[in-house]
Structures are given as C-alpha cells and as structure tokens.
Amino acid sequence: MRLPITPTGARTGKAFQLKAFRAAGMLAAAAVWGGGAVWAQLPNNPPVPAGAGQQVVVRAKDPRIIFTVDGAEYRGSASFMWPLGSKHILSVPIRLLDSEVTTPRCQYWIPDNASRFCDFTWKENTGFLNSADDRTQTVTVGPATTFYELQHQTEYRVDLQFSHTYSGNPSVPEAGVQCGAPGTPVPEIFRVGVVLVAGNCYLSNGRVWLPEGPAALNAYPFPGFVFLGWSVNATPPNEYLRQMTVNQPMTLVARFSPAKRVVLRTQPELLRVRVDRVEVGTAGGDGPCTFFGQQVPYVNPTIRPLCTGEFDFAPNSKNIIGAPSPQTDRTGKLWVFDKFSTGQANDFLYEVGQITTNNQFDTLTAVFVPGVSTSITTKPSGLKVVIDGRDNWPANYFVFPAGKKIQVSAPAEQTDARGRRYLFKGWSNGGDATQELTVPDQASGLAFSIVAEYELLSQVTIRSNPVGAPVAVDGTNCQTPCTIDRREGTAVTVTAPAVHPLSDVHRFEFTGWADGGERVRTYTLGGVETQFLTANFRTAYKVNVTTDPEGAAQILTEPPTADGFLPADTFVTVTAKAAAGYKFRRWSGDLSGAFTSATATLTRPVHAVAGFDKVPFIAETGVRNAAAEIPSKTVAPGSLIAIVGENLAAEYVAGPANPLAQTVGDVSVVAGDRILPLVFVSPTQINAQLPLDLAAGEYKLVVKRVGAPDVEGKFTVTDTAPGLFHKMAESQAWVMASHADGKSVDTDNPVKPGDTITLFGTGFGRYRPNMLDGFAFPPSPDFLVAAPVELWSGERSLKVVWAGGVAGQVGTVGVRFEVPADAGTGPMPLTVKIEGMESNTVYMNVVAPAVQ
Structure with missing residues (x-):
C-alpha cells in the first residue's frame, strides 16, 4: 500500500521521503531529512500566514478522516487565516487495500481495515461550490466563507458465511461469488441455497462491504435443505430476521440445514x-x-x-x-x-x-x-335448530359422509332477531322434536333435507306516554314498553294503573288509552304484524306544605287536592289558615311572602313551610267545669274551672295547695273585677276557683301574663253546674271515688253491692255555711251542699247519704251513697242532678261479693 503524506511548517525545497506506519494507535509519519528521521503527528493547527484576512475552518464529518489543503495533510479539522480572494486546493487521499479494485473510491481506517470512508463530497457554508461531489476542489476565499466540510459514506466489512455445505467444509474456494455475476466461473459444486444481502445475491462465503444503515436480508434454500435463520456476530440464529442495522464490522452467517x-x-x-x-x-x-x-x-x-x-x-x-x-x-x-x-x-x-x-x-x-349435501333448516327461515349439540353453525348446510348419524333438536319456543316468538309445530319427516338422523347414501347425487316448522305468535306491544309506567297483563306486572306474545285469537286483560308513583312527590296519573279503551280492558291478539297499545299518563307533582310549629295551621289549596298531588303546570294557590293560638309569620322553601296565601306553577314538586308565632288564646268554650265537660256547658260559683287554650303560660307550674295563690309563675286570671285563686298554670290549661258569691250571668275572663298580650275568654255562671271527676280507660269514663275506709275504688279495691262509696265532683253550688274562696275545707264543721243532690243510675234513683265539701280540698265536693244490695254486676252508670242541672255520666264497676 502506498501512503503519500506532505509535511507542514517551514519548507526548504529539499527532497525528503515519508513512510507511514501504525504506532501507539495513531497515524505517524517518519521524515528522512538530511541524514536523520523526524517524527511528527499530522497537524490540525497550522501556522497562520502573514497578512491573513478571513478565518476559515476545513473539517471532516468524521474526525478519523484525512484530507489535504494545498497539498498538506490534516486529520479531522484545521483552521486557517486566508487573504480574501486567495485560491486553495482541497482534496482527499484515496488509499487502496485491494489491488484488484480498479476505481478507488474509499479511504480505509488503518487500525482495523474493516471500516472505510467512501464517496466523498465537499460542502461550503455558502452553498456555492461547483461540482461539490468531486473529491478535489479549488476554492476562492470570499468574505462570507467560514467553513468547508468533507462529507462521506461510511462502509463496514461484513464477513458472509454459509453454515452448511455438501462436503461438510464451511468454506468454499471462491469468496463472495454473486449469483450470475461476471468474473471467474463458479465451480460446479452444489450449493445449499442462495442469500440476498442488501439486494445482492450470493452463493458462497465472502466479504461484503455495506454502507452504514439498514440492510435487507433474505435466504432461499435449495431442494433438500431448509433455512434456519441468520446469525449476526455469533448470536443464535433468528429465522424471522429480515433486516439488520450495519453500524460496525460484522460476521453474518446464513444457517442452512438438511431437510x-x-x-x-x-x-x-x-x-x-x-x-x-x-x-x-x-x-x-x-x-x-x-x-x-x-x-x-x-x-x-x-x-x-x-x-x-x-x-x-x-x-x-x-x-x-x-x-x-x-x-x-x-x-x-x-x-x-x-x-x-x-x-x-x-x-x-x-x-x-x-x-x-x-x-x-x-x-x-x-x-x-363420498359426501352427501345436507340441509337442516327452519320454516320460516332464520330460526335455530341444535345440530350435534350446537345451534350456532355459520349456515345449516352441510356435507356429511353417507351413513353418518347426527342429532337434531328443535326448541319448543324461540325468538327471532326482530323479537318475534315462535312455537315448534313439527319436523318435515314427522319425527320427534329431538331425534337422531342417519344421512342416506344418495348415489344419485340428490341432496338430503329436513325442515323444522314453526308457528308465529301474534304480538302486541304496550307502551306508555310518558315512558316507564307499568301495566298489568292478566294480573301480572309488565313494565312498558311491554311485549305480549300469544296464539292468534287469545284474549288478555290489560290494566293500566290509575296512579303510578315515581317517588313520594312525583307520579304518573292515567288519563286514557290512545284508542279510547277503558282503563281495565280486554284485548284480543291477532295478525302477523305487531300491534300497539299506548296508555297515556299525565305527570303530577305534590304540594308538600308543613307548618312550623307543627299543627299551627290548616293548609288549603286551590284547586283542592285530597292527597297533595296536582297535574304538572297547574297554577296553585296555597293558603295557611292559622289554628287557635298561632299567628302567621311568613313562607319559606319553594313559596315566599308574608301573606297567608302564596302561588306557584307546578313544574316540579313544591316543598314549603308556613312559619307561625305562638300567641295566647282561649277557645270559644274554653272556660268549663274542671271535672268534666257537662251538658249545660256552664260553671257554678265556688267551683273549680278549667281555662283551655294555647300559649297561656310558658310552662306547667303548680301553685300552693292551701290557700291557693292568685299568681302562679308569671300568670294571673281576672274574672269581672275579681282575681281568681289558681291551682296550676300550663301552656294549654289553667285551673282556678270561681268566687262563691258570684251571681248567675255572663262574664268575661282575662288571662294576664308578663311579657305577653292579655287573652280574653267568656263563660256563663249558673247557680249549680255539677261535674264528676273520672278517669278515661278504653274510651270510657270511670268514676273517681273512695270506699268508706278511704281507699280508692280501683281493680284492687272493687265495689260490691252494699258498699258505701263517695263520689268526687265540683260545681255543686253554695254551701251551708259558706266557705272562704281559695281555702281548703276543714275537717269540721261539715260544709254541706245547699241545694238538694240527686244521684241516679240510669232510671234508678239512689239514696244520697251525704253531700258536702271534701276536707283538705279546695272546691271539691263528695257525694256519699250506699250501693244497692240488688245491684247487678258490671259497669254501673252514675249521674248527679241538682235543681234540674245534670252532671256528666261516669261508670263504676260492681263485682259480686265473695262466696263465704
């Protein structure tokens, strides 16, 4: 391999020689200069020429790449200060590893020779380079020039291997033979298959250079073999791998196996x-x-x-x-x-x-x-039958082998997709609803068919307007919309409720059937189409009005209502009629105002409270005999009276027993010009004593209470107005009396014929001698009733032994008599009469004497 390198720095023009070698992991140059060697790392910061005018950076996209500037080599990046308008040559040295490559295009990374940089192009920051894909460029420095960048395509070596050959030797003499590629003929040895790597077809082991990024993979085994998958860098084979990412040198093994x-x-x-x-x-x-x-x-x-x-x-x-x-x-x-x-x-x-x-x-x-075309269907179509335990076949058309036994079953009743109900009538072969069929041998090619026939039931749907109201069909509740299926001609009784409550304050009220029928009607089903009945209702809301305090008024509505409900959108007037002892204050809740009447339109339930204030009050007949209500409704001088009303006192307070006080608590009572002695006071009743010298006639009574307005009442005085004290039990007035020994008459001390009994009452008139008002009768002398006293038991007159004031009591009279020896057992009625004035009737239970 030849590696031309040009040194940088001061240049003298003398001849020199460079040799490249690998040292300490970096590229170094040995320069033979004169008689010695000079070692220098490739520069990336050259000296700046004098008179520089423009700072320019020349860089490679990958810091490992070597480039030249004006013949000098640099790695990665270099910075220059160049005069404006100066010209410079940028280039990339190409280095060959394989002598057979005729068109060099790559620069190899020397440390491993398995990575290389190819297809160089230059890029300028201004974008004005001509033919930027030429690896050698002559550039002119302009005022806008700041950098030149060398771009490239990185490629990695991929060692392709076939994992199986016929000879058992995983290698083949030729390397990387492509399918149908020109060049050396492929030896005629058989192959296990072919592979495609990045679109190129290969028959044998080889070395392949692939660009960085995704590479498609495919493999095709030849007859007798199967492809097991790709193995990348010794990983287990992956038969589903269809693409790999090339980002480093790799070993790719196509694993084939005998089949x-x-x-x-x-x-x-x-x-x-x-x-x-x-x-x-x-x-x-x-x-x-x-x-x-x-x-x-x-x-x-x-x-x-x-x-x-x-x-x-x-x-x-x-x-x-x-x-x-x-x-x-x-x-x-x-x-x-x-x-x-x-x-x-x-x-x-x-x-x-x-x-x-x-x-x-x-x-x-x-x-x-051989198969037989078989259909198992229904009439009408679309209903279900069970075939061999299933009713959800995609279609009820089958091809069965001749002689096959199948189980079929038709449900007795079923419903189709429209909600219509059907009753089973029978199979076309006359068999049972559930039966076993044997598929016949149809040698003639005819199909085998069987049909389940069904009867459609007539249907009526009952609806309500508004929706949600129930009806009853033959006495059974049916929530609307309610669908009824019956055989044609069947009559049913349909009942709409008069009222359907939705809540305590909201309900539907029946107004009639849409066809005008009676609320309880008979309907006959018929036809194949669904019939409809509609029950019309109206919405009603409750006017729920209470009083505070409870019972302070009577609530009236206009229009009137028996149970508080009125139709929706009704304009209603609500009136609070105050009860005795109460004064209206104002409305609260859904009604408002300070008048006793308020109005509302019923678009929803109405909840309101009528607020009242308590005021003193005496009823029209509120001044009466303290023992009982008597027929004359009058009172007598010296008698105990009861003043009945509302808010007469703040609480119950009992006065002293003897003598009685004229003020109890903060309450006093005036009759005419006399202040009455008081027994007790309470919010609803005051007991007092009338003066003995009070003449007969009409009187006005005033109850006075501190901090409250006076309240008046009227009463009538007659000379006598007898009343008998009693106890109420099971709606019957039982006498308050005592035996001769002073024991009270009760169930432990019953009355027997011959017993002497004393009744107690008040209002018997004047005494002989007269008694002081407000004081209890002394033990002696006797204060006898001035007028003659009669005692009656029904139509029978009983002999009165004595009638006079009861010692230790104020205004209380005793009537002593002897029970007749022939008195019958059971309740004995007793009534006192004085000068034509009759008392209330009380009862005394008489028992038979004990057997001696």
Missing part, C-alpha cells in the same frame, strides 16, 4: 391439503412432476426437485397437517375428509425429529369418503 422431504397425497387424487393452515394442491401418483417455481443450478443431483404437494421440513420442527373438508373433485363429486393414512385426524401435529441426511422421505395420504 426431511414430506410428500402429501390424497385419495382420491388431486384434492387439496393444508400445511400449517395454508391450502396447497397435490399431484397424482403417475403424473409428471410439477415443480414449485423454476429449477436452479448447483443443486445436489441426488436430491430430486420439489413437486406439487411436497415439502422440505426443518429438523425438530412441528407442522400442522390437515385437509379442507368437504371438497369437490374435477367431476363435481363431493368428498369428506375421513383420516390420514397414518390414522391421524384432521389438522394433526406432525413432528420431524432429528435429521442426519438429505434423503429422508415420508408420504402422508389424506383419505376422503
């Missing part, structure tokens, strides 16, 4: 088979061989070419062998696959195993039997 020849035939001949799911034809036993493709040279003469239906399989490979079924031969006769000559079923796994020679053969024959 096992498998011959596929059919019985009868010339039908098709499948190899790894791909259908292929087969040859006849005595016919000429039809090659796969074109026969090539350099094939082992002892290995016959591949014919139609023949395959070369790789060692240890596994292949799926089968045959499409059914098939039609050239005469139009149908055939069905039965088995392979080895007894294997269709699409079985064929395992090759180890291969040591190219002469291993195996023959497999796919055996077929």
